[in-house]
Amino acid sequence: MSTSTKNIPKPPPLPRVTYQRFQASSTRKPSGSSRLVPKEAVETWDKVLQQALGADTVIQTEGNFRLSAHSTFLSAASPVLANLLDQSRDSNGKTYLINLPAVPFEVAYIFLRFLYTSWYVLMSSNENFLAYKASLMIIHKPCSLEEEEMNKCAFPLMLLSHWYSIPSLKRVCIEFLSREGHINRETVLDMLQLARGCDATRLSFLCISMVIKDFEAISLTEAWKEMKESDPLLEQELEAVFEAQTERQERRLKLEEKKTYLEVYEALEALVHIYREGCVTIGPRDKPLKEGRGTVCEFRFCKGVESALRHFLGCKSRASCSRCKRMWQLFQLHACVCDDSDSCDVPLCRSLMEKREIRKKYEYKLRLLAEKVVTAKNSLGPFSARLFALFTYIFDTKSDMTESGYHETFGYRREINIALPVLSDDNSYNFFKSGDEHSDDSNKQNKPNRNDFRKQ
Structure with a gap:
């Protein structure tokens, strides 16, 4: 063995199983239950929040319900909350008060729990949360699944994360709202206004893309009418974007069409x-x-x-x-x-x-014949040719219009108003007979033969 081969270092060891598991877990879509914080740590901080151990801050929510929190955690999590805490100190300098009058209790609790544990579900189980709310003497509707909770709380949590400058919570909300099925015709305009107000560029792009894709249907919804009244500038912007996109598509189609013709x-x-x-x-x-x-x-x-x-x-x-x-x-x-x-x-x-020239002449004659047929049909007005022949017979008859004759005449009308002219058994066209005006011989002479009609 040469000296050069002896100096070659050994290859590094293969990745361990834990590293492979970490790579596999990183490719999955993150959910609300996926977390890097140990379960024991989450349970510990849950107890700190629920039992208000050493709490020095009160958060007042909608309905005058109160939550206890710690100013140290809030100040470290959000600079906006730190500024509010400095302004809301009482005269003794011990207790802080933060008013959130338009925020429901569930949303405020999920918001606080995310600040404490980086987890956005209510609690580990629905029973624990119901017991906690019962201790606060609050009537609550049952909810247990984190998907259901986020469906109800994603919009207000997005606003809270923007107001109090918490980027991690904003990323969670944007990721949840960007999933397939959350953006639809009924919610796309509200979500677009929320994304524009919260500086969520990716969510705004998804909403605008859906509006452009289904502009005609979305512009007929009630949400569009409300947006037109509340934010007319946004309506003009969406219409301008849709027109620009339509023109761009038309130019692309024309270029593709021109390319096809050149080929x-x-x-x-x-x-x-x-x-x-x-x-x-x-x-x-x-x-x-x-x-x-x-x-x-x-x-x-x-x-x-x-x-x-x-x-x-x-x-x-x-x-x-x-x-x-x-x-x-x-x-x-x-x-x-x-x-x-x-x-x-x-x-x-x-x-x-040569065939093309002959076809042109034939098509011209056929088009001229069609125009004459349509003109003749339009000249009759609302009456058809058969109905016109029926009325001519009724009003030109010389029979006495007695009461019985009147019913007899219009009785025929009800029977044969859709069968004029009628082809009889003797291969001739039968028209109405009016009493003794015409004899059988005259009728035979006046009746055209079907073969003669075909020749004509």
Whole structure:
């Protein structure tokens, strides 16, 4: 063994299992129950908060309920609270009072518990919290899950974290509110106003993105109307952002559309190149292939058009083949843009051009016929042709309009108002008969034959 190999140091040891577990846990989504603080420490600080051991501060919440706390913890956790504590000292200099009149008791307790333990659930169990509230003589609705608690308290906790400058709690609230399902049509505008007021840039971006994505539906909600009255500048800003995003999407679509048209143009140029000059592996029969010039063609889509053309020439089911249909459309498109179809080398160019001219004349006649039919239909107004023929018979009849005749006439109307004219068994069209005015012979002479009608 050489001296160089002896001087090589040994490799470092592999990571331990605990390190691998830490890496696996760091990739998971953090939740309210995940914490780096030991459970015993959390329980100890819970006892300090619940039993008010050495408490020198009183926090008054909504409904004149009070919580005991320690000024040392509050001052260390928040500089804003430290300033408030200095201003709220009583005359003896011992007790501090912080008023939170608009904050519910549950929110204030979760806020304090986060300052003490860095954990934002109410307590380790619902029974302990109910017992604690019962000792304070407060009526409380049951709630046990941290997800349910955060759903109710995330908004006010976000405000408290911003007011009292507690970044760790703000990050927890932003992460919770940014989860899928919390931002919806009903809450996105309220959450956007909250994020703008609390300087939560990431949450504001998510809310604005959702508003732009579903602008038409969100603009019809009641929250939009309330925002329009309370903050019209925000409404104008959202509309401006939506219009700018729409214009940007339209420009992108136009660029993509232009790119597609340019690719189609290059495919047409490659088709003309194959039939006029020929390429390395394909070309017209009367011209030799371009051998010895390399395999790279200057036309980008030459190989693709060649492959599609070979398939088109050998396919036996062109009518149902999608690839053959695209090739046929390429031939038709070339016939539309070709300037000199008489001397064009591409097959079917002249015949397709002639068929196109014939089709134009036919489409013009068909369009003219449709316009005349629509004009004739509109000239009748609200009455149809069959109903007009029925009214003509009723009011032109020479029969006496007695009471029985009146009911008889309009009785026929109710029976056959949707069956004019009627094809009878003797292959002729039957119209109404008015008494003795017409005889059977005259009726036979006046009745047109169905075969004559078809000839006409």
